[in-house]
Amino acid sequence: PFDYAQDKPFDYAQGRPQGEAWTGYSGGHGAGRFDPYLADLLSREEKLRWEMESLRRELRLLEADEGPILRSRVELHSDQPQALARLAELSQAYEEVVERLRLVAPDWLEAHSATLFSMQALRRTAMAYLSVRWACLSYYVLGEMLVTFYLDTQRLTVHRRSLNAYDRLALRQCTYPAGEFRELIYRGTVRGHRAPGDPGRTYLQHLYRLLIPPEAEDLGEDNLLLIAPHGPLHGLAFQALLADEKPLVTRVPLTYVPSLSALQLLLRELAGNDSIRRVLACGLSDFGSQASSLPHTADEVTALREVLREQLNVLWGSEATREALLRLSDTEDLAGYDVIHFATHAVLDHLAPSQSRVLLADDSLTLADILNLRLRARMVVLSACEGAMGQQYPGDEIMGLARAFFLAGARTVVASLWSVEDVSTGEFMGRFYRRLGAGEGVAQALRAAQVEMAAEGYSPYQWAPFIAIGLP
Template sequence: MGSEQRVVIAEFYTTADRVLVFLISPDADEPECATVEIPRQQLREVAEGFQRRLRTTSAADLTDDALVRLMEPVVRWVRPGDMVYLVPHDVLHTLPLQAIEVDGVSLVDRCPVATVPSASVLRYCGFKRKGKRGNALIVAAPPDRRPLVFAREQALTIAQRFAGHDLLLGGEATRAALIERAGSVPRDVLHISSHGVFDSTNPLRSGIELADGRLTAEDILGLGLDVNLVTLAACESGVSLRRHGDELVGLARALLYAGSPSVLVSLWPVDELSTTMLLDRFYERLAKGLGKAHALRDAQLWLRGHTVRDVLAHAAATRSRLSDDDVSACAVHLEEAALLAMVGDYPGAARTYRLVLALAGGTVEQHEAAHLGAVRMDLIGDAADPAFDTLAFADPYHWASFILIGDWL
């Protein structure tokens, strides 16, 4: 997977009435080009509809014919196993292009995929590549009125993947501590699990909420990051403002310019349970020597194949480690109840919702959700042969939100 890896670039350029798709490969004298007759405004409407449905239904619908036609040339050109770089343009920066299916198969089914804002940034990221160092700085679960209940568990699990690690958890996850530790020792990974904020009016004020305030994109531009990868396990950490000339301004671009050759970020608000499972698998594969793009592809396909039975077992194991934390235990129970309801085990879901009500330390919001859930399950009635072998995270909402930007290796 080193010098023998075939790397290709698929670059998109939108115009008023069509999209130009270019493929650059090492064995062609000049780029191949395809013209897809899709007006820019239509693409923008499709992307807006995708984001709107995502937020209202937690489902990622990528079946629109315009999206399928957009990816057809790429799927036709690339070979299985190629390392594919996608260079989006305009509104395409907001879509998980790698998850769009052509004839029932997505690009990520065939190839590892990474994204870059432009071909010139790809060269810059390659120059910044570092060797393996076997250590990580993990920042997670700063105090917040909306606690990320899986963040602490996620941090402790990820820490076990590295021979050396520094942990900043809870109240220790401050701006000052992160800035100090980030520049103190060369590292493989800087992993941050917290709430992300995108400021569309001033994207340099976008950032990550920490115990003592927001670490902004502007702050990050002032850092000298000696890391090989930064992971932002936060909602919409990969969203950027597009300026004239398709220049992107946001957290991901700031991290690349601060010195990281690669960033792993999300395109939309993520589900905590599926994100925790995805990232743990990603780091496991990274620790076994896979490149970042290959590790991400492996984790996405692995997560997509999990049944409800599998995920319930994972959730139960997680809950057993959270016995002294009612808020976290309630959060896991709510995830379990939703899964049981999804497969038709309504009595089981009702019982699980009532377990939340029995935990006095849960939040008001958790108890309200559990009360409504229990009433709804009681009204539905008996189970009708629950389908526990249903795939729990088959929807791209769960497995396609994270994209790797920058160096693939």
């Protein structure tokens, strides 16, 4: 039995501020378009976006882990420092406009119709729509305090723990986004060379004990564990946490949710038929001066063809354009696809997070573009670099490319927590789609692909970054 005295604090914590920000973007397209203030904001957003894109092209600016870099075949011109300063100015102005849109978007997108979060309502909804035994873990990292909520059909328990210096160190090491840290923690190597002591194994075992409460220990492979991260935990691959020597995913399928209130809304919209009939794959291997090539994306798309056959439509190479996707959206054809798969680069823009984008043949599909797409997809797959990570707002879920697709109408997004090795991505996706084709759900198919690769000797660095966000 649950402790009713704990229900109200739980309802408040789940409803605000996490769910409030998510529902602020959810809703129909087109509401409020005649509001003069909103129209002005949208006009300014578009103008700033195109001005930044034009300036970025002139500078051939890309993002690296350590910040912006210039990629030019000529020496640095005298006017480029001024251009960089102008780009920073535009980026700041753009973020201010986006923040104002965040404030007015709830009215624009009719979020006033969303109800406040209720733990009892979530229980009823989950029991009605989820056919397996389930449990939820929702986290809050509040300074040096970790609060973990455990919820299932019968119990609600709250664990509070003060984070000591070692706890905080383990969290930093396992969530730090830099590529070399990811390689060290999840593969035990640095630039391909074996690191002494295997610190990642020790940290992942410690975080399992810190983050997975005893109530979740009896969940099995036929059950479902829902994870609602907070703060730095958005960057943690929970599936790779080690119970002794075994990754968590070998025991139970996992699905991430932006918040439990968001899960409640998604479950209410769950359709009776979740079959996958039509899939659109959009892929590139050559990006010119924009980014490094991805030679194995062709193999990835070939693997999809072998599994999906006539169910698959492909936009490849010069056909994989922003214009083509926006046209499909405008004609409502994009809404007819059950799965949309991107085999291309994703770029996180550190100067203007809301300008994060998917690289395509003619232009970039920006976060603002994605939010305006008309989707009814069961799933969007981003087999790109760091598609799940993005700007974090305090008390809110990540504002990344994955979340943008989610809010555009996708019910599940499969994305990556860090830059993924190109060859292993194709291998992973082939296994994942074969499981989907056999009738397994997203969470079960994802788990099966990860367990198979782990059993065959692939490191967590290769299989653990892929996560499912949303419905299982």
